[in-house]
Amino acid sequence: MTPGPPPADFAPVDSARPADLQAFPVHIATPDISAFRQGNTGIPGFTTHDSGLPGPHVVLVSLIHGNEIAGAAILAELLRAKFTPRRGKLTFGFANLAAFDRFNSQTPLASRHIEEDMNRVWDDLQLFGVRRSLELNRAREIRPLVDTADILLDLHTMLWPSNPVLLCGPTAQGRELALKLATPATVIADSGHAGGKRLIDYGRFSEATGILAEAGQHWEPAALSQTRATVRALLRQTGMLLAPPPPPAPITFAQVTHTITARTNRFVFLRSFQGGEIIPAADTLIAHDGDTEIRTPYDSCMLVMPSLRVSLGHTAVRLARLA
Known part of the structure; x- marks a missing residue:
């Protein structure tokens, strides 16, 4: 094959x-x-x-x-x-x-x-x-x-x-x-x-x-x-392994509020964002999907797993609010 x-x-x-x-x-x-x-x-x-x-x-x-x-x-x-x-x-x-x-x-x-x-x-x-x-x-x-x-x-x-x-x-x-x-x-x-x-x-x-x-x-x-x-x-x-726990570490929890799916084959981020990056201000422009602007919906918006090269119908990025 x-x-x-x-x-x-x-x-x-x-x-x-x-x-x-x-x-x-x-x-x-x-x-x-x-x-x-x-x-x-x-x-x-x-x-x-x-x-x-x-x-x-x-x-x-x-x-x-x-x-x-x-x-x-x-x-x-x-x-x-x-x-x-x-x-x-x-x-x-x-x-x-x-x-x-x-x-x-x-x-x-x-x-x-x-x-x-x-x-x-x-x-x-x-x-x-x-x-x-x-x-x-x-x-x-x-x-x-x-x-x-x-x-x-x-x-x-x-x-x-x-x-x-x-x-x-x-x-x-x-x-x-x-x-x-x-x-x-x-x-x-x-x-x-x-x-x-x-x-x-x-x-x-x-x-x-x-x-x-x-x-x-x-x-x-x-x-x-x-x-x-x-x-x-x-x-x-789950009790399947007997081992001491690691030292406690700060945990970040975020809830995805928007899943951005590419509606065109011309989805372009403004720059190479990294997953987990937090955009401080609401209404920040982060991408264009053809002629449509993609902006952050609120302050302190986390970008979850942005795909820097995405095509029509695929998830480009998820936007998450910190809890």
Whole structure:
């Protein structure tokens, strides 16, 4: 099978933009997950270790995007160490194996997905509908296991410079867990994307708890360290790992109030904003979407994961109010 074109997130844009998509070197090794591809759950890529004692079922998911390899590296570390929880059940998941199989450190952007973003298909209309794609079929395959999760942590990294964040979705239980983990120390409550539901937006997590970690830039060693710290914090919080807590650190919490979706293929930021950056004054111009000005709606507006190169229909940035 020949690789498809790069994802729409990286469509050609105005040459005046500051971002150069060729300038993303890979500074971490591609993890070897060959020993874990079969799994032990009946679902390829998913392995469950059961303590035999009462406790929650925690599911750790990596590779929802095939080129976000830091999460897979940390899960492979735990599997190689034969880590077994002190209580409950712990599942390690490698989601988009087909996209990961195409990962090449020379062209790392080309393997985010094969046919569509696997983190935009988690609604009942798609999961139980008749449409087919490689990613949607894979989501259907892993859905029964996701349905058994009490807590799910979805491990991601980011293309553009940004402070690491925990996304807790709109639920109270997600917010509570994210604030307890406190690593990363920035917690963002949001409702997802116009383009489709994420895994943590799946209906199961109106009752159970789903959170998403964005550990920093793809392919940087710091993303590995942050992912390891977040996973460790969750295992400690759920009683699966006996370890002392880290020293307390200040936590920033923000609520997304506006999700800015590109309405044209001419979306341009005024400069290379960084994720987590706070714009002091309301009504500050930050971007143009064609002829439309994008301005901050209030003072002390946090920019959440601005995508410096975005195309029609994709999330350009989320605007969040500090709590």
